[in-house]
Amino acid sequence: xxxxxxxxxxxxxxxxxxxxxxxxxxxxxxxxxxxxxxxxxxxxxxxxxxxxxxxxxxxxxxxxxxxxxxxxxxxxxxxxxxxxxxxxxxxxxxxxxxxxxxxxxxxxxxxxxxxxxxxxxxxxxxxxxxxxxxxxxxxxxxxxxxxxxxxxxxxxxxxxxxxxxxxxxxxxxxxxxxxxxxxxxxxxxxx
Numbered sequence: 001x002x003x004x005x006x007x008x009x010x011x012x013x014x015x016x017x018x019x020x021x022x023x024x025x026x027x028x029x030x031x032x033x034x035x036x037x038x039x040x041x042x043x044x045x046x047x048x049x050x051x052x053x054x055x056x057x058x059x060x061x062x063x064x065x066x067x068x069x070x071x072x073x074x075x076x077x078x079x080x081x082x083x084x085x086x087x088x089x090x091x092x093x094x095x096x097x098x099x100x101x102x103x104x105x106x107x108x109x110x111x112x113x114x115x116x117x118x119x120x121x122x123x124x125x126x127x128x129x130x131x132x133x134x135x136x137x138x139x140x141x142x143x144x145x146x147x148x149x150x151x152x153x154x155x156x157x158x159x160x161x162x163x164x165x166x167x168x169x170x171x172x173x174x175x176x177x178x179x180x181x182x183x184x185x186x187x188x189x190x191x
Contacts, residue, residue, distance in 0.1 A: 049170055050167055050170070052167050052168055056166065059145070064126065075165060078111045079114065079161040080112070080158060082115050083116045085118045086125050087120065091128075093174045094158075098115075098158075100178050103135075111185060114138070115134065115136060115138035116141050117138060118147055125140065158171040168184075
């Protein structure tokens with residue numbers, strides 16, 4: 001009887017030591033995966049926004065009225081990609097100048113203005129667009145896919161992309177005047 005108890009005790013010890021080992025492996029493996037994800041996120045944050053001279057990340061913007069705008073279809077045009085939000089006070093400072101610049105370039109057909117509404121609600125965004133009479137295409141950044149691709153840090157941020165899809169200017173913070181906007185776009189049109 002004592003021999004049977006010893007065998008049972010040894011079997012239980014073996015099972016107990018095997019169980020927790022697999023549990024430890026799973027826990028440590030999960031922790032390693034989590035740390036890797038955090039490290040990659042930190043590395044990406046430290047890289048800062050996409051900079052001039054780099055190829056602009058491709059994107060598809062679905063506007064508030066349901067139109068899909070694919071950046072690949074805009075090749076040959078200068079793209080002014082503005083990230084904004086209705087809750088952003090500095091965005092309000094540049095809204096009128098961006099709309100005026102859009103009106104100035106619109107008839108040329110070789111400049112496209114696009115607004116990307118960042119972390120906002122559609123009703124509030126529509127109030128903002130109406131308040132500033134913004135007529136160029138705007139849409140929400142669903143799932144923050146576009147802002148993540150451009151690694152924005154806040155709003156407003158504006159990216160000027162040339163006819164070949166290369167980022168030529170990054171404006172962190174609001175444009176301060178219409179002349180500042182045209183000074184960035186005009187040289188691209190003289191090529």
